[in-house]
Amino acid sequence: MKIGFDNEKYLNTQSSHIKERIHHFDNKLYLEFGGKLFDDYHASRVLPGFQPDSKLRMLKQLSDQAEMIIVISAEDIERNKIRGDLGITYGSDVLRLMGVYRKQGLFVGSVVITKYSGQESARLFSQRLEKMGLKVYHHYPIPGYPTNVPLIVSDEGYGKNDYIETSRPLVVVTAPGPGSGKMAVCLSQLYHEHKRGTNAGYAKFETFPIWNIPLKHPVNLAYEAATADLRDVNMIDPFHLDAYGETAVTYNRDMEIFPVLNIIFERIYGASPYKSPTDMGVNMAGSCICDDGVCSEASNQEILRRYYASLRRLLIGECSDDEVHKLELLMNQSGITTHDRPVVDAALRREEETGGPAAALELHDGRIVTGKTTPLLGAASALLLNALKELAGLPHELHVISPEAIEPIQKLKTQYLGSKNPRLHTDEVLIALSVSAASDPAAQKALDQIPSLKGCQAHTSVMISSVDIKQFQRLSIQATYEAKYEKNSGTGYF
Numbered sequence: 001m002k003i004g005f006d007n008e009k010y011l012n013t014q015s016s017h018i019k020e021r022i023h024h025f026d027n028k029l030y031l032e033f034g035g036k037l038f039d040d041y042h043a044s045r046v047l048p049g050f051q052p053d054s055k056l057r058m059l060k061q062l063s064d065q066a067e068m069i070i071v072i073s074a075e076d077i078e079r080n081k082i083r084g085d086l087g088i089t090y091g092s093d094v095l096r097l098m099g100v101y102r103k104q105g106l107f108v109g110s111v112v113i114t115k116y117s118g119q120e121s122a123r124l125f126s127q128r129l130e131k132m133g134l135k136v137y138h139h140y141p142i143p144g145y146p147t148n149v150p151l152i153v154s155d156e157g158y159g160k161n162d163y164i165e166t167s168r169p170l171v172v173v174t175a176p177g178p179g180s181g182k183m184a185v186c187l188s189q190l191y192h193e194h195k196r197g198t199n200a201g202y203a204k205f206e207t208f209p210i211w212n213i214p215l216k217h218p219v220n221l222a223y224e225a226a227t228a229d230l231r232d233v234n235m236i237d238p239f240h241l242d243a244y245g246e247t248a249v250t251y252n253r254d255m256e257i258f259p260v261l262n263i264i265f266e267r268i269y270g271a272s273p274y275k276s277p278t279d280m281g282v283n284m285a286g287s288c289i290c291d292d293g294v295c296s297e298a299s300n301q302e303i304l305r306r307y308y309a310s311l312r313r314l315l316i317g318e319c320s321d322d323e324v325h326k327l328e329l330l331m332n333q334s335g336i337t338t339h340d341r342p343v344v345d346a347a348l349r350r351e352e353e354t355g356g357p358a359a360a361l362e363l364h365d366g367r368i369v370t371g372k373t374t375p376l377l378g379a380a381s382a383l384l385l386n387a388l389k390e391l392a393g394l395p396h397e398l399h400v401i402s403p404e405a406i407e408p409i410q411k412l413k414t415q416y417l418g419s420k421n422p423r424l425h426t427d428e429v430l431i432a433l434s435v436s437a438a439s440d441p442a443a444q445k446a447l448d449q450i451p452s453l454k455g456c457q458a459h460t461s462v463m464i465s466s467v468d469i470k471q472f473q474r475l476s477i478q479a480t481y482e483a484k485y486e487k488n489s490g491t492g493y494f
Contacts, residue, residue, distance in 0.1 A: 001364055001455050004294030005049035005285075013284045015061040018203075021282055022065070022169050024273070025201030028193065030186040031282070033174040034206035038100065043207050045478065046222045046299040047285065048455075055207075059172065060104055066170040067109040068101050070094050071180045074115045074122035083177060091125055093176035098134075109166055110135035114181030117141060137162035139181065139188060146184075146260050153267035158191035178230075183257075187264055194268050201273065202265075204254075204280045209234045211248045211278050212286040218299035219289075220249060221330050225306035228326045229319060240276035248278040301457065303330055304341045304480065311483035312463065341480070343459040346370060348482075351461035357486050359383035359460040361477070363391065364452075375422070376406050379460055380468040381429040387456070388433075391449035392442075400443040401432045426471040453477055462486045 022029040038056040051057070059066055076090045083093055098108050111129055113122055116138040126136045139161040142152055151157045164185075171189070173182045186202050193200040208223035220234050237250040239258060254277040261280075265272035274280050289295050307327040313319040331337065338344050343360040346368045350358035356373040359380055363369065369390045371383030389396055409428060413419040424432065430450075436443035454476040461482050472479045 001048055002291070002294045003049040004289060004291040004298065005047040006288045006290045007049050007051050007054055009290075010050070010054060010285060010288040011058050011061065013287060014055075014058045014282075017282055017284050018062065018170065018205075019065075021201065021203050026199045027169045028166075028171070028198055028200035029169065030171045030173060030189050030200060030202050032182045032186050032202070032204045033172055034182075034204065035208070037097075037174055040207070042222075042226055042302070043285075046219050046302050047289065047295055048298050049290070050285075055205075056100075056104060059106060062170055063105050063107070065168055066172055067107045067166060067168040069110055069112060069164060069166075069171060069173045069185065070097055070108065071112045071114060071173060071175040071182050071185050072125075073180050074113050074117065074119045076176075076180065077113070077122045077125050078119045081177075090176040090180075094129075097174070097176065107168070108134075109168075109171070110137055110164055112137045112139055112162075112164060112181075112185050114139045114184060115141050135165070137164050139185060146257065149260065149263045149267060153191060153264055158188040159195075161188045161192075163192040164189055187261075187268075190265075190268050199269065202280070203282045205282050207283055207285050209249045209251055210286040211237070211250065211281060211283065213249070213289070215247075215249050216333055218296040218303070218334050221334050222299040222302040222306075223251075225303045225327055225330050228306065228310065228323050228330075231326070237276050237278045240278040243275035248276070250277045254280075300334055300336045300340060301478070303327070303334055304336065304338060305478060307331060307338075308459075308480035308483070312481055315463070315483040341457065341459065342368060343457050344480070347459045347461045357460065357462040359458060359464075361387045361453075361456055361458040363387070363456060373423070376403060376410070376424065377429065378423045378425065378464070378468070379462075380464050380472070381424050381426050383458065383460075384426050384429060385433070385446070387453060388446040388449045391452050392445040394442055394446060398442060400440065400446045401429070401436050405432055405436060425465060425467045427467060430471075450475065 038053045040052050040055060043050045044052045072090055072094050081090045082088065083090065086093065094111060101108050111134055113126060113136065116122055117140065129136045142157045144151060146152065173186055175182050190200050190202055209220040213219060215234055215236055224232060224234055233252045234249055235252060235255060237248045240246060240248040258277045262272045310319055310324045310327050314321065314324055343362050346360035347358050350360060350370040350372060354372040357379040358370060358372045360368055360370045361383055367390065369383065369387045371379050371386050373379045374382060385400065386396060389398065389400065406424060409424060409432060410422040414422050433443055433447055437447045456477050458472065458477050458479040463481050463483065463485055
């Protein structure tokens with residue numbers, strides 16, 4: 001894979017920059033962590049070379065100075081809000097995050113339940129955490145938040161919140177997802193710290209949009225594509241331009257809240273330490289791009305993937321036309337079409353040639369492999385086998401899984417398990433290949449190529465099953481799908 005991002009430079013530069021920011025204040029910094037602290041696969045896709053756990057590794061370099069606060073909203077506990085990517089509740093994710101952080105040697109100081117008004121489920125969750133030996137604090141709803149500044153910055157506003165006892169210079173405030181109240185927790189702590197004689201600081205760590213690359217750079221456009229459902233919009237930071245005469249990129253939500261934040265800072269400190277939303281950030285990712293062309297191409301592919309994902313969501317009723325139109329606008333701004341994704345045309349050509357659903361995959365050296373639907377295999381499964389054989393240097397006519405081995409699996413599926421689809425899914429193909437590898441060196445050679453699929457691009461000419469979608473994700477194949485169902489798909493496969 002081509003590398004466009006210097007990950008080691010990022011780890012060192014980012015940790016040094018955060019240390020500097022701590023010293024700007026009374027050796028106490030509350031750092032609001034936006035986005036994913038680990039498993040940041042969006043960043044790794046648009047900045048090839050960025051490791052998904054980079055931010056976690058960076059924090060580990062500061063582990064002797066840092067402690068973690070995990071924030072969850074009582075309202076999210078009450079309604080059992082689910083993380084879409086993991087399928088678990090926010091409450092369960094608090095426990096998961098706590099375990100991950102501790103396993104990585106990071107100190108988890110406490111959990112804060114925001115918007116707490118005595119909700120029964122939130123009260124029980126508090127008790128559960130306390131029985132586990134965790135410190136739990138409660139923050140309460142403030143009428144008119146965030147615009148009623150006189151009430152917010154008073155003993156009846158932030159003053160009513162529990163003061164969170166912390167012991168280290170860097171306090172990282174994170175949460176299972178957006179809307180949990182991370183910023184409010186940070187600002188409440190600034191109020192309490194100031195009353196105790198400490199001028200603590202606040203900073204925000206979000207990877208995107210990257211402030212020191214152009215507004216319409218593909219990396220920043222890819223961030224807009226990723227948040228199309230939230231209607232986030234990147235924009236030039238006018239506060240930064242006015243204060244310094246320098247162009248910097250921010251996004252609409254930070255722009256909208258900054259004037260209010262400035263007033264809150266002035267109420268707490270007497271003067272605001274920041275002149276712009278960009279000032280509040282500590283992100284150094286833009287300084288670590290080492291090949292702009294590689295990152296631009298990767299980001300354009302991400303925009304196209306997001307476009308196809310929105311078309312799929314529209315087909316199954318999970319989004320509106322507006323989201324698709326937003327993605328089309330971003331494609332126009334980046335100057336790309338679906339033809340800039342080579343696997344799309346390859347899959348559609350293969351479908352036209354065979355008269356049935358087909359798929360295509362681009363290897364890292366640019367070779368494109370295709371797969372067609374057969375009585376034994378679906379297009380995704382055929383593609384997977386063909387790609388592994390291509391990588392292993394095996395002839396395509398060679399059977400690394402014999403038809404005789406596939407037939408008993410089909411019989412099990414249809415006669416005993418009640419499936420209407422006799423064709424093998426990708427997970428079943430890999431299991432069959434593993435069985436064949438025990439006695440067939442060619443099958444083993446093909447199986448050994450699985451790691452080489454990571455990061456490859458793929459496309460299918462129809463919607464594929466959720467089983468195959470998940471398998472592509474597990475293999476880290478970056479796949480897209482035409483937003484249409486297979487004709488006469490009474491098999492239940494699609």
